[in-house]
Structure formats: structure tokens, C-alpha cells
Amino acid sequence: MAHKNLIFICTDQMRFDALSINGNPIVRTSNIDGIGSRGMVFRRHYTPNQICSPSRASMATGLYPRHHGLWRNGVTLDPEIPNLWRFLQDKGYSTHASGKLHYQPLLAPESYAMPESLAFWERPDADCWRGPYYGFDTVDLVLGEANESTKAGHYAEWLKRHHPETVCLYEPEASSSERASDLTEVWKSAVPNELHYTSWITDRAIAFLQAADKEKPFCLYVSYPDPHHPFTPPAPYSDMFEPKAMPRPHVRPGELALMPAYLGTGDDPTANAYIPEGSPIREQGFLLKTDTISEETMGRVIAHTFGMVQMIDDSVGKLLAALRETGREDDTFVIFTSDHGELLGDHGLLRKGPPPYRQLIQVPLLISGPSINGGSVTDALTSHIDLFATLGQLLVNGAPATDGVSLVPILSGDVRDVREHLFTEYHPRKDRELYNQTIVSKDWRLTLYPNQREWGEFFDLNADPWEHRNLFDDTVYSPKINDLTKHLLENMPPRSSLPNQPLGAY
Structure with a gap:
């Protein structure tokens, strides 16, 4: 079998319903939608963890974070754990990554010499380094989002060298509009569109495509840091959607009173979400409640998020046009997904955090390429842990064993489902009580907190698809809860402590 190529596009913190092909009534993501139109749209795809690094590592390795x-x-x-990128590299692929990887801590000490740490880029020879890295022959790295992206990494070094006047334009003080007082993380970026990291990532990816050896198959990983908070798109995307016309978040009065008690608290919306070195430990995701955020500001948050999504869609259009110009489109699989989602005001919450709400664990997945019938849609339960096995089978007819399963039978139309249940697991940074495990079926979502057994979440996904009514304490559902609990504990016994040492807060 002749080897095929791969373009793997990943975003950060994009919800399932951010795309028009998945029902978004405001954004028109025609370029991303085209991947699904030419291939298959997965409507029940999940991440096994709602936080960036664990999810990204699961995509690469096909393993649950505990593994x-x-x-x-x-x-x-x-780096010794087998991953998709090194697997394809070993099979003769030219491999390149452009954008955010997030396999290492931003605040790792200098002695570890980790390229995704701020300390690494204080070395005088850092900007000469371009790999190899986790199976990529070469990389063009972006570290962080918004104004954090200017501190370190290939993009930051490029910006400082070629456009030093642009660095300060990432700061909120450079914005042409007033910064929201009730949420510091929303402003209009003054950075020119063409110099923004979303554009730079696309340009570097296109440069790789244009220079790729036509005698070798390629694997290109393109990873956009947006639409992650802060909510700061550049013009024209910052003004593309009218805040007053944005859909209202899905909120039911009193719904959090039925949830675990920690959801009654959250971060300060007026505080900076970024954790400088030496700061007190805060929980991952910087979850906050929106009850002190005005309706006007929330409209801006949603409008800016949609603007970032639209900018990514335009960039994907340029990338796919460049692929067509190389003449290799018919031999290339294209996949689009995100590491996790964003609450975006639903449930009266913003950003992400410990609760495995649908808005955080259900993400887009679109796959197109040779032999995949266009216009296909599946409601099969699928997970990021399936991507290694799937792409290995599509590209080289096999892959090492992982926690996931190949989705090729779904893509070929041979089967409708590959499993009855999915699992997710959240390991907290600060409070061990927040450790939780989840089992999802097509009808139910059950979440247990092994270190705080009074807490739990149970939702009827048919009657309550937005998960507003927690039924965990309703004895009518005890038989079903017991059944799902047994299945969860048999397949994923609690492991609240794992041995890998944290090296930084981010």
C-alpha cells in the first residue's frame, strides 16, 4: 500500500458547537466544515481529560493520562513513550509541527533544558534550535496565548527580530477599545492580523508543505492556541460579530445548587489567569462564575470567541489551498479537532475546570481523505485515545496497541459503533477532593469523586442534553447509577495519585 500524507489540525479550547457544521448559527466555518463535507463528521467525540496537556498527550499516544x-x-x-509522530517518523515520514504542542511545562526549571519552557529561551542559542522533538523532525513553536505568546518560542523570537514594534501591541493597554472592568481577559488585540500567531502558524505550515520532499510522505501537525482565553482577537475578527446579537449562555436558575459544592466558588474575574512563577497554587482551568460579569461583557466574550474561530477557519482555508497547489490533496488525510472545550457562560461558568460538563469534554472531530466517503456522519462514541490507532491504520496499515481502538471500521461504514461507554478522568492541581472519574454512554453521564463520596453528577443526556439537572441524589435513578458505577470501577479503578513529578504550575 502506498503511503499517504497527514495534516492534523488542532485548536485549543474549542467547543463541539463552535463550528457551523456542528450547529453554530453565528459563525460560518466553511473551510473547516469542508473537511467534514469531504469526509466524516463525528458528533459524539470526547477527550479523556478537559485540560490541555493531558488531552494533547492522549491524542499523541493513544493512552489515558494515567498511562x-x-x-x-x-x-x-x-519522550520514550511511543507516540504517533515518532511512529510515522520511523516509517519514513517527514514530520513537522507548527504552533502549540504543550508536552512540557512552561515554568520548568532551566536545568531541564525543555524547549517548551520559558527558561530554555533565555539560552543564547535557543532560536537556532528547531528539533528534533517528540518525533517531529522540525518544529516552529508558539508558547502560550495572547500576550503570553511574546515571551518565548520561535514565534516570539521571530516577532522580536522582525517586528519588534508589534510585541507591545499584544498588551491590553494597546487596545483601541476600553478593557472590560468586570473581566480583565477580554479586549480587542491591536496586533495586525498578518502578524498574529494564528497567521504565523499557518504561514510556517504552508512553508513546510511547499518545501516538502515529494518523494516522501509527510505528517504536518498544525496547532492553534486559540480560541483559548484571553478573549482577544485582532481586527477585523474582533469586530466581526455584534456582542448584543450573540446567543445567551445555557443557564438554569439554581442548577449549581445541585452540583458538588466547589462549583459555588471560583476565580476572581478581575484577576489575571496566568500564574507567574512563585505564585500560590490555583486549580487548573481557572474556572470562574459569571454572576458578577455583565450581560454586555459576556456578549463580548462570545463575540470574540467566535471571531477567533473565524480567524482559524480563514487560516485553515489558506492551508488547504496550499495543499491543493502542491498536487497532493488526493493523497492526504486531513483531521480537525480540539484538545478540549470551553464553558463560555453555560451553567453560569467560564473557562474550564474540574467538572466534566459536555461543553468541556465533547469536541469537534472531522476526518477527510482517500477512501472516506464525503458527507458521512456518525454518532458513535469516540475518543482522543482512538486517534493513534486510527491514523496508524489509515496511513501505514497498522499501529502499536494503545488504550483506544481504530475508527477505520466507522470511517468505512462497516460498523456503527465501537464501544458502549467512554471514560474521562480529572486529576487536580490543588485540592485532592476534586479528583473525578466519568463514564459516558449515549444516554447517560455519571461522574464520581472518589475522595469526596458525597459528591456526584448524573445526567439524562436525552431529556437534559445541556446537563442542567443533576440527578445524582434522586433515588429513582439509583439502579442505573449503581450499574454505571460498577462498570466504571471495573474498567478504571480510582487512581488519584500518579508518580510523574510536576515541574511547573502551567
Whole structure:
């Protein structure tokens, strides 16, 4: 079998319903939608962890975080663990990554010499380094989002060298509009669109495509830091959607009173979510309640998020046009997904955090390429842990054993489902009571907190698809809860402590 190529596109913190092909009534993501139109749209795809690094490591390795060891942000992925990128590299692929990887802590000490740490880029020879890295022959790294992206990494070094006047334009003080007083993380970026990291990532990816050896198959990983908070798109995307016309978040009065008690508290919306070195430990995701955030500001948050999504869609359009120009489109699989989602005001919450709400664990997945019938849609329960096995089978007719399963039978139309249940697991940074495990079926979502057994979450996904009514304490559902609990504990016994040492807060 002739080897095929791969373009793997990943975003950060994009909800399932951010795309028009998945029902978004505001954004028109025609370029991303085209991947699904030419291939298959997965409508029940989940991440096994709602935090960046663990989810990204699961995509790469096909393993649950408890098995690949990157169980929370601030921990390092062991480079010796087999991953998709090195697997394809060993099979003769040219491999390149452009954008955010997040396999190492931003605040790792200098002695570890980790390229995704701030300390690494204080070395005088850092900007000469471009790999190899986790199976990529070469990389063009972006570290962090918004104004954090200017501190370190290839993009930051490029910006400082070629456009030093642009660095300060990432700061909120440079914005042409007033910064929201009730949420510090929303402003209009003054950075020119063409110099923004979303554009730079796309340009570097296109440069790789144009220079790729046509005698070798390629694997290109393109990873955009947006639409992650802060909510700060550049013009024209910052003004593309009218805040007053944005859909209202899905909130039911009193719904959090039925949830675990920690959801009654959250971060300060007026505080900076970024954790400088030496700061007190805060829980991952910087979850906050929106009850002190005005309706006007929330409209801006949603409008800016949609603007970031639209910018990514335009960039994907440029990337796919460049692929067509190389003449290799018919031999290339294209996959689009996100590491996790965003609450975006639903349930009266913003950003992400410990609760495995649908808005955080259900993400887009679109796959197109040779032999995949266009216009296909599946409601099969699928997970990020399935991607290694799936792409290995599609590209080289096989892959090492992982925690996941190949989705090729779904893509070929041979089967409708590959499992009855999915599992997720959250390991906290600060409070051990927040450790939780989840089992999801097509009808139910059950979440247990092994270190705080009074807490639990149970939702009827048919009657309550937005998960507003927690039924955990309703005795009518005890038989079903007991059944799902047994299945969860048999397949994923609690492991609230894992050995991999944290090296930084982020």
C-alpha cells in the first residue's frame, strides 16, 4: 500500500458547537466544515481529560493520562513513550509541527533544558534550535496565548527580530477599545492580523508543505492556541460579530445548587489567569462564575470567541489551498479537532475546570481523505485515545496497541459503533477532593469523586442534553447509577495519585 500524507489540525479550547457544521448559527466555518463535507463528521467525540496537556498527550499516544503520565498541566510527557509522530517518523515520514504542542511545562526549571519552557529561551542559542522533538523532525513553536505568546518560542523570537514594534501591541493597554472592568481577559488585540500567531502558524505550515520532499510522505501537525482565553482577537475578527446579537449562555436558575459544592466558588474575574512563577497554587482551568460579569461583557466574550474561530477557519482555508497547489490533496488525510472545550457562560461558568460538563469534554472531530466517503456522519462514541490507532491504520496499515481502538471500521461504514461507554478522568492541581472519574454512554453521564463520596453528577443526556439537572441524589435513578458505577470501577479503578513529578504550575 502506498503511503499517504497527514495534516492534523488542532485548536485549543474549542467547543463541539463552535463550528457551523456542528450547529453554530453565528459563525460560518466553511473551510473547516469542508473537511467534514469531504469526509466524516463525528458528533459524539470526547477527550479523556478537559485540560490541555493531558488531552494533547492522549491524542499523541493513544493512552489515558494515567498511562502516559502527563496527568495535569505542569508535568512532562516522557519522550520514550511511543507516540504517533515518532511512529510515522520511523516509517519514513517527514514530520513537522507548527504552533502549540504543550508536552512540557512552561515554568520548568532551566536545568531541564525543555524547549517548551520559558527558561530554555533565555539560552543564547535557543532560536537556532528547531528539533528534533517528540518525533517531529522540525518544529516552529508558539508558547502560550495572547500576550503570553511574546515571551518565548520561535514565534516570539521571530516577532522580536522582525517586528519588534508589534510585541507591545499584544498588551491590553494597546487596545483601541476600553478593557472590560468586570473581566480583565477580554479586549480587542491591536496586533495586525498578518502578524498574529494564528497567521504565523499557518504561514510556517504552508512553508513546510511547499518545501516538502515529494518523494516522501509527510505528517504536518498544525496547532492553534486559540480560541483559548484571553478573549482577544485582532481586527477585523474582533469586530466581526455584534456582542448584543450573540446567543445567551445555557443557564438554569439554581442548577449549581445541585452540583458538588466547589462549583459555588471560583476565580476572581478581575484577576489575571496566568500564574507567574512563585505564585500560590490555583486549580487548573481557572474556572470562574459569571454572576458578577455583565450581560454586555459576556456578549463580548462570545463575540470574540467566535471571531477567533473565524480567524482559524480563514487560516485553515489558506492551508488547504496550499495543499491543493502542491498536487497532493488526493493523497492526504486531513483531521480537525480540539484538545478540549470551553464553558463560555453555560451553567453560569467560564473557562474550564474540574467538572466534566459536555461543553468541556465533547469536541469537534472531522476526518477527510482517500477512501472516506464525503458527507458521512456518525454518532458513535469516540475518543482522543482512538486517534493513534486510527491514523496508524489509515496511513501505514497498522499501529502499536494503545488504550483506544481504530475508527477505520466507522470511517468505512462497516460498523456503527465501537464501544458502549467512554471514560474521562480529572486529576487536580490543588485540592485532592476534586479528583473525578466519568463514564459516558449515549444516554447517560455519571461522574464520581472518589475522595469526596458525597459528591456526584448524573445526567439524562436525552431529556437534559445541556446537563442542567443533576440527578445524582434522586433515588429513582439509583439502579442505573449503581450499574454505571460498577462498570466504571471495573474498567478504571480510582487512581488519584500518579508518580510523574510536576515541574511547573502551567
